[in-house]
Amino acid sequence: MKHVDEYRDGELARGIARRITAEAQPERDYRFMEFCGGHTHAISRYGVEDLLPENIRMIHGPGCPVCVLPMGRIDDAIKLAARPEVTLCTYADLMRVPASGGTSLMKAKADGADIRMVYSTLDAIAIAEKEPDREVVFFAIGFETTTPPTALAIRLAQKKRLRNFSIFCNHVITPAAMQAILETNEGVAIEGFVGPAHVSTVIGMSPYRRFATDYHKPVVIAGFEPLDVIQAVLMLVRQINEGRSDIENQYRRAVTETGNGRAIDEMAEIFELRESFEWRGLGEIPRSALRLREKYAQFDAEQRFGVVTSPARDNPACECGAILRGAKRPQDCKLFGTACTPETPMGSCMVSSEGSCAAHWAYGRFRQLERRKAS
Amino acid sequence: MNKHEPMGRKLDLRNGRVDLSHGSGGRAMARLIADVFHAAFDNDWLRAGNDQAAFDIAAGRMVMTTDGYVVSPLFFPGGDIGKLSVHGTINDIAMAGARPLHMSASFIIEEGFPLADLCRIAQSMGEASRAAGVPIITGDTKVVERGKADGVFVSTACVGVAPAGLELSGDKARPGDTILLSGSIGDHGVAVMSKRENLSFETEVLSDTAALHELVAVMVEAAGPAIRLMRDPTRGGLAATLNEIAHQSKVGAHVEESAIPVAPQVAAACELLGLDPLFVANEGKLVAVVAAEAADSLLAVMRAHPLGRGSARIGEIVADEHGFVQMTTRFGGGRIVDWLSGEQLPRIC
Amino acid sequence: MCLAIPARVVELLPDEMARVSLDGVSKIISTALVDDLAIGDYVVLHVGYALTKIDEVEALATLELLREAAALGAAS
Numbered sequence: 001m002k003h004v005d006e007y008r009d010g011e012l013a014r015g016i017a018r019r020i021t022a023e024a025q026p027e028r029d030y031r032f033m034e035f036c037g038g039h040t041h042a043i044s045r046y047g048v049e050d051l052l053p054e055n056i057r058m059i060h061g062p063g064c065p066v067c068v069l070p071m072g073r074i075d076d077a078i079k080l081a082a083r084p085e086v087t088l089c090t091y092a093d094l095m096r097v098p099a100s101g102g103t104s105l106m107k108a109k110a111d112g113a114d115i116r117m118v119y120s121t122l123d124a125i126a127i128a129e130k131e132p133d134r135e136v137v138f139f140a141i142g143f144e145t146t147t148p149p150t151a152l153a154i155r156l157a158q159k160k161r162l163r164n165f166s167i168f169c170n171h172v173i174t175p176a177a178m179q180a181i182l183e184t185n186e187g188v189a190i191e192g193f194v195g196p197a198h199v200s201t202v203i204g205m206s207p208y209r210r211f212a213t214d215y216h217k218p219v220v221i222a223g224f225e226p227l228d229v230i231q232a233v234l235m236l237v238r239q240i241n242e243g244r245s246d247i248e249n250q251y252r253r254a255v256t257e258t259g260n261g262r263a264i265d266e267m268a269e270i271f272e273l274r275e276s277f278e279w280r281g282l283g284e285i286p287r288s289a290l291r292l293r294e295k296y297a298q299f300d301a302e303q304r305f306g307v308v309t310s311p312a313r314d315n316p317a318c319e320c321g322a323i324l325r326g327a328k329r330p331q332d333c334k335l336f337g338t339a340c341t342p343e344t345p346m347g348s349c350m351v352s353s354e355g356s357c358a359a360h361w362a363y364g365r366f367r368q369l370e371r372r373k374a375s
Numbered sequence: 376m377n378k379h380e381p382m383g384r385k386l387d388l389r390n391g392r393v394d395l396s397h398g399s400g401g402r403a404m405a406r407l408i409a410d411v412f413h414a415a416f417d418n419d420w421l422r423a424g425n426d427q428a429a430f431d432i433a434a435g436r437m438v439m440t441t442d443g444y445v446v447s448p449l450f451f452p453g454g455d456i457g458k459l460s461v462h463g464t465i466n467d468i469a470m471a472g473a474r475p476l477h478m479s480a481s482f483i484i485e486e487g488f489p490l491a492d493l494c495r496i497a498q499s500m501g502e503a504s505r506a507a508g509v510p511i512i513t514g515d516t517k518v519v520e521r522g523k524a525d526g527v528f529v530s531t532a533c534v535g536v537a538p539a540g541l542e543l544s545g546d547k548a549r550p551g552d553t554i555l556l557s558g559s560i561g562d563h564g565v566a567v568m569s570k571r572e573n574l575s576f577e578t579e580v581l582s583d584t585a586a587l588h589e590l591v592a593v594m595v596e597a598a599g600p601a602i603r604l605m606r607d608p609t610r611g612g613l614a615a616t617l618n619e620i621a622h623q624s625k626v627g628a629h630v631e632e633s634a635i636p637v638a639p640q641v642a643a644a645c646e647l648l649g650l651d652p653l654f655v656a657n658e659g660k661l662v663a664v665v666a667a668e669a670a671d672s673l674l675a676v677m678r679a680h681p682l683g684r685g686s687a688r689i690g691e692i693v694a695d696e697h698g699f700v701q702m703t704t705r706f707g708g709g710r711i712v713d714w715l716s717g718e719q720l721p722r723i724c
Numbered sequence: 725m726c727l728a729i730p731a732r733v734v735e736l737l738p739d740e741m742a743r744v745s746l747d748g749v750s751k752i753i754s755t756a757l758v759d760d761l762a763i764g765d766y767v768v769l770h771v772g773y774a775l776t777k778i779d780e781v782e783a784l785a786t787l788e789l790l791r792e793a794a795a796l797g798a799a800s
Contacts, residue, residue, distance in 0.1 A: 001642070044710060
């Protein structure tokens with residue numbers, strides 16, 4: 001595939017990895033966080049860490065919308081779906097996420113709730129048009145990448161005068177979470193970020209400026225292919241070595257300084273910031289999520305159905321918070337691989353395959369064993 | 376069916392629908408069986424009109440299997456539930472290195488199901504079984520009320536015979552053995568997914584559904600007991616099959632991603648949906664674990680067969696107390712290929 | 725995880741829609757978020773929407789940088 005295969009060339013990767021090894025100062029450690037689940041996925045799927053020198057450590061961040069969605073919100077969605085008049089449309093990613101009491105959307109569907117997996121908000125609109133007697137609720141989650149498609153769906157519903165379409169909004173803001181990680185950082189210092197790929201196609205580069213100016217952390221926006229990640233690591237190593245903290249763009253083929261103006265305008269028209277929102281594993285983060293503006297209240301499932309989120313507590317032994325901040329590793333958590341596995345996830349990092357614990361479970365365990373054998 | 380027996384109203388095979396009377400045991404059912412199933416599967420055993428079929432058994436080890444087929448949609452690019460139900464069950468017999476002999480077929484049909492579709496499915500089964508040389512010699516039909524089945528469910532069973540002395544089994548893989556794969560992966564799963572309403576994309580990918588017993592026959596003839604085991608990677612894909620082998624044989628496996636064939640359109644569809652072809656279903660491929668010294672000649676034999684043209688050596692069995700399936704990625708890194716956790720769902724957001 | 729992949733525009737359709745192709749896999753998507761699309765353009769496709777156009781010049785420049793870094797690595 002064009003614009004994909006070129007960035008999966010192992011030969012080039014080994015060359016760049018050698019360059020990284022040559023430029024990284026052997027006496028120091030480099031700790032970089034890749035914020036996005038997309039990067040975590042690429043790193044684990046292609047085994048990128050095997051190519052990097054020992055003193056470069058990648059910390060897998062919270063940039064997986066499925067992982068950070070608090071359990072209480074899944075409970076809300078299940079309650080919505082249980083209403084006889086409601087058809088809940090969702091991206092398939094959410095189907096297996098555990099909710100309170102060992103339930104999930106998958107189980108609620110088995111119990112008879114009308115829950116349908118869709119690929120696009122356009123599919124949810126089509127269902128609402130085709131079935132005017134159903135209350136179609138779209139379970140909206142995701143970062144700034146996934147938000148504009150939700151905004152456009154509301155526009156479309158308005159244009160088509162759909163009275164049976166609403167969204168359950170759980171869209172969250174990337175820079176707010178990055179900031180929260182830096183603010184609450186304990187234990188391990190993150191020295192730089194591999195910045196979001198597709199989020200940045202929408203919001204551009206400027207929202208990251210404060211990480212350079214206020215926190216002196218370099219950010220390199222990078223694509224989701226393995227060579228993109230490796231190149232971003234080289235760029236971060238160079239910034240650290242030169243004592244710089246700049247916002248750089250490795251993903252120039254898709255990201256511009258100002259982002260996608262049309263998408264930004266659409267989001268601003270439809271949504272406004274919530275004062276605060278809970279992130280699974282990170283807790284409450286101020287101004288980190290969106291809700292519908294008052295003038296679009298008719299499309300807001302929370303208002304339409306009087307949703308009141310009740311807090312749902314994660315297992316207290318779960319170390320997701322510390323893992324997401326880079327203070328601990330998955331294997332440091334007592335629950336990892338015992339009570340908490342991909343089949344029975346306890347915490348956010350194990351919930352989706354992009355979570356750091358799930359990635360470590362699926363791809364990283366043997367690496368640990370190899371190391372143990374070698375030592 | 377006896378020609379002299381009156382068999383109830385003629386069926387409207389073009390526009391008619393299955394109703395509850397077709398499962399009632401009366402004339403309507405007799406008519407349905409005669410016009411739809413016997414017409415499609417036609418053979419002496421069925422013509423005898425008994426509730427069972429009798430045949431002489433061959434020398435060797437008898438092998439038996441049964442499988443149920445539920446697939447949505449019922450008709451997909453490259454096949455349908457009928458063809459699948461013949462091929463899949465034959466393949467389960469073939470994976471024992473056995474020659475399939477006879478099949479049975481049982482249908483659970485939802486009230487209201489179009490007779491034209493039922494005919495199409497039955498004819499497709501008839502064609503598949505004739506092409507494979509494995510007649511469907513006995514069967515059953517039930518009709519359930521509307522809403523109690525998804526159109527039609529098909530169950531088939533098959534008996535076969537394996538040559539004496541050949542005992543393929545999932546626990547026989549040993550470190551050093553070679554892993555061979557008979558062709559590209561993911562075609563069936565992608566062909567079926569492309570027709571699901573909520574995913575709709577268009578592709579020319581066809582299901583790879585095929586009966587593998589003739590490929591297996593030439594393999595067994597060429598390599599015999601050097602073959603440790605064979606598996607067809609259906610649900611759960613190649614990943615599940617490799618993990619099953621590792622688990623049953625208490626070994627590990629190491630595969631090379633670059634050696635595993637994936638058609639470009641299958642790869643593209645998987646990228647679109649965030650799926651990994653390693654976990655996507657196949658219906659006409661097999662994995663063989665074989666003693667290393669026999670691997671080259673067996674691979675040549677597989678490649679010479681029309682159903683094994685795309686065969687490849689994808690890796691080897693290794694000693695590993697953890698039973699991990701490891702893969703060297705095309706990129707040059709390493710990763711584990713784990714079992715799938717639950718059903719593979721598209722990852723999107 | 726913001727899954728998005730490059731797809732080539734093969735047909736422009738009414739109502740800000742387009743047909744795209746990914747190595748022969750074809751899908752109808754919304755182009756309401758992107759201006760000035762032409763047939764042959766590559767877009768980043770996410771949940772049925774084109775998010776942005778891919779800049780061919782920048783893509784080539786990035787590949788050039790990757791090759792340079794790899795060559796430097798090989799020499800080091």
